[in-house]
Amino acid sequence: DVQLEESGGGLVQPGGSLRLSCAASGFSVNNEYMNWVRQAPGKGLEWVSLIYRGGSTSYADSVKGRFTISRDNYKNTVYLQMNSLRAEDTAVYYCVRDREFDEYIFAFDLWGQGTVVTVSS
């Protein structure tokens, strides 16, 4: 079965840290572009971060310098290290595979079920 399973969410105080994990099965994360996308309560989708096949990374301005995306090829897992958390980081965080259907043609074809992060004192 091809799937993604997130874990690591929870309640954290402002200024705190949390590490999210995304375990993939049925494919290898190092062969794909992998993303984190979040959704604040009652709001739309916001892209957070991307790790390319080669290991380069990219971040939304809202999290740059605070969040770090990484992966462990042996565990076939993608991570999101979140530091200096703020109330506005409260959201459901989704791990998403970015499939390359053809040259330069990408779309988010596989989503995890999401993990909830709440930043509150």
Place this chain on the structure above:
Amino acid sequence: EIVLTQSPVTLSLSPGERATLSCRASQSIDTYLAWYQQKPGQAPRLLIYLASTRATGIPTRFSGSGSGTDFTLTISSLETDDSAVYYCQQRSNWPPLTFGGGTKVEI
């Protein structure tokens, strides 16, 4: 950063009717646009990529069109199961990867 504007915000229709959802980009994105469906309590699902190509398993009542800055998602004959929020996403100039604000379809 490319901004996507979706309209209307909410669409209320009856089963069997046709739904037309709009997505407008702040600059030309050729046909590098995807559409997603999100039902309450669920993760989004890919419907359409490259503006008009249906993803695997997506019913033929869903169709996408458009190029440049104006795009449309059409649901030809609504079913009650189509109640959801629909998002567009540009894949022309990224990162950042941007989504529209969503259109809620109520049936």
